[in-house]
Amino acid sequence: MSDASGRGSDYEQAAAGAQKTVAQFDDHERGWVGYIQHLLHTTPALVPLIVLMISITVFGILLGTRFFSPFALTLILQQVAIVGIVASAQTLVILTAGIDLSVGAIAVLSSVIMGQFTFRYGLPVELAILCGLACGTAIGALNGFLVAFMKLPPFIVTLGMWQIVLAANFLYSANETIRSQDIEATAPLLQFLGTTFKIGADADGRGGATFTFAVVFMVLLVVLLTYILRHTAWGRHVYAVGDDPDAAELSGVNVKGTLVSVYAVAGLICAFAGWAMIGRIGSVSPTSGQLLNIESITAVVIGGISLFGGRGSILGALFGALIVGVFTLGLRLMNADAQWTYLLIGVLIIGAVAVDQWIRKVAA
Amino acid sequence: MEPILQARNLVKRYGRVVALDHCDFDLMPGEILAVIGDNGAGKSTLIKAISGAVIPDDGHIRLEGEKVSFRSPIEAREAGIETVYQTLAMSPALSIADNMFMGRELRKPGIMGQVFRQLDRAAMEKFARDKLNELGLLTIQNIRQPVETLSGGQRQGVAVARAAAFGSKVVILDEPTAALGVKESRKVLELILDVRARGIPIILISHNMPHVFEVADRIHVHRLGRRLCVINPADYSMSDAVAFMTGAKEPPHIDQAA
Numbered sequence: 314m315s316d317a318s319g320r321g322s323d324y325e326q327a328a329a330g331a332q333k334t335v336a337q338f339d340d341h342e343r344g345w346v347g348y349i350q351h352l353l354h355t356t357p358a359l360v361p362l363i364v365l366m367i368s369i370t371v372f373g374i375l376l377g378t379r380f381f382s383p384f385a386l387t388l389i390l391q392q393v394a395i396v397g398i399v400a401s402a403q404t405l406v407i408l409t410a411g412i413d414l415s416v417g418a419i420a421v422l423s424s425v426i427m428g429q430f431t432f433r434y435g436l437p438v439e440l441a442i443l444c445g446l447a448c449g450t451a452i453g454a455l456n457g458f459l460v461a462f463m464k465l466p467p468f469i470v471t472l473g474m475w476q477i478v479l480a481a482n483f484l485y486s487a488n489e490t491i492r493s494q495d496i497e498a499t500a501p502l503l504q505f506l507g508t509t510f511k512i513g514a515d516a517d518g519r520g521g522a523t524f525t526f527a528v529v530f531m532v533l534l535v536v537l538l539t540y541i542l543r544h545t546a547w548g549r550h551v552y553a554v555g556d557d558p559d560a561a562e563l564s565g566v567n568v569k570g571t572l573v574s575v576y577a578v579a580g581l582i583c584a585f586a587g588w589a590m591i592g593r594i595g596s597v598s599p600t601s602g603q604l605l606n607i608e609s610i611t612a613v614v615i616g617g618i619s620l621f622g623g624r625g626s627i628l629g630a631l632f633g634a635l636i637v638g639v640f641t642l643g644l645r646l647m648n649a650d651a652q653w654t655y656l657l658i659g660v661l662i663i664g665a666v667a668v669d670q671w672i673r674k675v676a677a
Numbered sequence: 678m679e680p681i682l683q684a685r686n687l688v689k690r691y692g693r694v695v696a697l698d699h700c701d702f703d704l705m706p707g708e709i710l711a712v713i714g715d716n717g718a719g720k721s722t723l724i725k726a727i728s729g730a731v732i733p734d735d736g737h738i739r740l741e742g743e744k745v746s747f748r749s750p751i752e753a754r755e756a757g758i759e760t761v762y763q764t765l766a767m768s769p770a771l772s773i774a775d776n777m778f779m780g781r782e783l784r785k786p787g788i789m790g791q792v793f794r795q796l797d798r799a800a801m802e803k804f805a806r807d808k809l810n811e812l813g814l815l816t817i818q819n820i821r822q823p824v825e826t827l828s829g830g831q832r833q834g835v836a837v838a839r840a841a842a843f844g845s846k847v848v849i850l851d852e853p854t855a856a857l858g859v860k861e862s863r864k865v866l867e868l869i870l871d872v873r874a875r876g877i878p879i880i881l882i883s884h885n886m887p888h889v890f891e892v893a894d895r896i897h898v899h900r901l902g903r904r905l906c907v908i909n910p911a912d913y914s915m916s917d918a919v920a921f922m923t924g925a926k927e928p929p930h931i932d933q934a935a
Contacts (some may be wrong), residue, residue: 557767565779
């Protein structure tokens with residue numbers, strides 16, 4: 314140290330001739346691969362969109378108008394509506410680097426509460442629906458509390474909550490299904506989201522684009538959440554918390570509050586999915602929605618949302634759900650074994666995660 | 678001259694370990710004060726106490742003569758003390774502008790902002806661009822670029838610009854050159870001098886003696902949980918400073934603290 318003293322920083326003489334600007338933000342040379350990587354990095358929903366377009370085109374060519382008709386294409390929308398809604402909730406949670414395994418259970422319990430409150434206690438159906446929505450929100454908030462304040466891993470919290478909620482659902486409902494006819498007669502509002510309407514059908518009411526209100530709800534939800542995530546402070550905080558919670562905390566983000574609100578909103582959205590489920594199957598069944606967990610996570614992963622948090626968009630999850638829907642219907646129309654669907658979806662999942670890893674390498 | 682930031686008698690214990698032992702601290706307006714000390718001397722605890730990350734067991738802190746007691750870094754920040762952490766505290770996937778305004782976003786005026794909570798992205802990006810330009814972080818092509826696509830020096834530059842933009846009273850820099858190469862360190866040092874030129878006092882924590890001696894106006898030597906002495910870098914050599922720091926040499930008797 315002693316001979317360095319007094320003379321300052323000789324070893325830095327080499328840097329004296331360097332550029333004087335502190336940091337230049339120029340884009341360095343990159344080839345078309347780098348360009349694509351950058352594009353995907355800024356718009357992660359692009360990959361699932363391209364895959365969706367290609368799969369629709371391929372099935373359209375293979376199956377002709379049997380597949381490529383307003384009726385068939387809107388049928389896909391109807392079939393993915395519930396998964397799409399739940400996948401939106403799942404996306405919010407996964408963006409915070411968490412995971413929610415209790416989405417399906419929350420949806421079922423909420424639908425059972427909507428039904429039982431109406432039929433067992435004779436509550437007005439509007440009130441029963443509000444109770445179901447409140448219950449979903451409360452379970453979500455409890456998940457969030459355990460994750461944010463108890464510092465428990467989201468996987469464990471929601472794994473436990475899944476079992477608890479599902480068991481509570483069977484205990485409370487006494488494994489009893491409320492029949493479709495009864496609902497139709499006394500509380501049709503429960504089936505509201507299953508109501509269909511047609512655009513462009515022929516005189517006999519066949520063909521044409523057929524929608525349910527659940528589809529409309531899903532689209533509105535995706536639009537709303539896209540706006541919130543992109544254009545509000547809360548949305549930016551969701552990404553920051555998922556990206557690096559310590560950095561977010563030091564930057565002044567209320568990390569715990571954001572986490573609790575994310576899980577609570579996810580619970581609320583799942584409760585809406587529960588309502589949509591009554592519309593879809595007609596009855597209130599405590600055994601419905603068993604596959605929603607895995608289907609929603611599949612849609613989210615195929616939709617290019619990173620399981621490590623902080624990357625991806627709601628739109629991606631919608632595309633992911635639609636891709637699964639297109640494969641399912643397309644292969645069924647081709648009379649292929651249903652296992653082919655699962656096989657191809659498995660390939661897509663692994664492919665999507667590989668692409669995510671590649672995008673993450675973008676850092677200079 | 679009154680110190681802008683003054684701490685007296687700070688005590689912080691972790692179990693039986695005394696991290697701060699009746700420590701004093703003074704920062705004068707417009708100066709760069711370097712804080713040096715051996716590992717475990719308690720300098721990071723001192724800095725955390727000042728920036729609100731640690732609540733001292735005893736003693737008090739005055740900012741511009743007013744007594745303050747921060748319970749979180751957010752409170753210190755609201756009082757005008759900005760800290761650039763060694764980890765930089767940035768979200769890599771978010772843009773430069775998003776990061777600069779993280780936790781203090783601007784909303785659009787009128788109904789879009791109040792009812793729909795819409796962010797005023799244009800205003801935030803303009804502000805971010807202006808601040809980076811002011812500090813000579815020129816030629817930014819894309820303020821929406823994610824932070825992870827920047828080099829280490831560029832990230833440090835953005836973090837310092839963020840602190841300088843919002844730190845109205847004091848900016849604390851924790852080891853700003855530790856992770857950087859020679860060339861990038863040089864640029865960050867210039868940036869530090871730029872910030873001082875704008876009248877904002879800086880607390881610089883660093884292990885790098887050449888950097889400390891180059892930019893600091895005064896050097897606070899921390900040893901065994903307290904301020905050992907404050908020296909003027911013009912009067913002492915780097916080896917003297919290291920000797921004070923390690924206890925190999927008696928500190929000067931005339932305290933130049935204030």
